[in-house]
Each structure stands twice: as C-alpha cells, then as structure tokens.
Amino acid sequence: MDGIPHFMVSAAIATALFPVYGWWSGLALVGGWAVDFDHYMFYVLFFRDLDPLNALRYFKGTDRIMPTFCLFHTVEFIALVTVVSFISIPLFIFSLSLVIHVFLDIFYDWRIAKSGLERFSVLVYGISIFLAVSRKNR
Numbered sequence: 001m002d003g004i005p006h007f008m009v010s011a012a013i014a015t016a017l018f019p020v021y022g023w024w025s026g027l028a029l030v031g032g033w034a035v036d037f038d039h040y041m042f043y044v045l046f047f048r049d050l051d052p053l054n055a056l057r058y059f060k061g062t063d064r065i066m067p068t069f070c071l072f073h074t075v076e077f078i079a080l081v082t083v084v085s086f087i088s089i090p091l092f093i094f095s096l097s098l099v100i101h102v103f104l105d106i107f108y109d110w111r112i113a114k115s116g117l118e119r120f121s122v123l124v125y126g127i128s129i130f131l132a133v134s135r136k137n138r
C-alpha cells in the first residue's frame with residue numbers, strides 16, 4: 001500500500017489522540033507511517049544499494065525478484081511491541097497505529113494485490129524461502 005493512505009490514517013489517529021495524550025500522539029505517525037522504512041532496509045540489505053530512489057522504483061515496479069520481508073510488519077514484532085505497550089503510553093500509541101497499519105497492508109495484499117502474506121511473519125517467510133530454494137536446487 002502507498003504511503004499516502006497510511007499517512008492520512010495515522011494523522012487521523014494522532015489527531016484523535018491529541019486531546020488525551022498531547023504531543024505523544026505524534027508517535028502514531030511513526031507507528032502508522034514511518035514504519036514502512038523497513039521496506040528501504042530490506043532493499044539496502046538485499047541489493048547493497050543506498051539510493052532511496054532506486055528503492056522506490058523497485059517497490060513501485062513489477063520486476064521484484066522475491067517477496068519483500070519487512071521486519072516491522074511481522075506478527076512477531078507486533079506481539080513484542082504490544083506486550084511492551086502495556087507499560088508505556090508512547091509505546092501504546094506507537095503499537096496501536098502499527099497494528100492498524102499492518103491490518104491495512106494485509107487487507108491490501110490479500111484483496112487488492114493478491115499477493116502472499118508470508119512477509120508478515122519471520123517464521124513463515126523463512127519457511128517459504130527455504131522451500132523455494134530447496135525446490136530450485138532439485
């Protein structure tokens with residue numbers, strides 16, 4: 001999903017939370033929008049290229065080599081942040097916005113992009129890459 005819908009939803013969450021939590025509600029923009037930075041991290045690690053414009057072109061294009069793995073979108077990361085969010089208001093705001101972000105991504109991947117959901121779990125992604133490599137080596 002593009003960054004604009006994520007930004008708009010995150011800004012709405014931040015605005016709704018602002019009367020209660022003040023400037024901490026700005027963390028909704030981090031959890032709901034800036035968290036897509038992990039796409040860039042994947043691109044840099046996989047392609048050894050720091051150019052953000054190349055990364056944007058890669059994710060906008062249809063020539064992707066493999067499914068993108070996004071650490072901050074995984075159920076394992078979300079579970080960790082959710083547990084920690086019970087002891088911290090800033091982390092609660094971050095994790096609330098992150099959960100909504102990932103639900104939007106899952107809905108987009110499943111209903112619109114018709115792509116697999118393996119990128120949302122470290123375990124499932126690892127198994128799918130292992131199976132793809134072992135099938136290729138037969």
Ligand SMILES: [Zn+2]
Nearest residue numbers: 036073101105
């Ligand atoms: Zn995302």
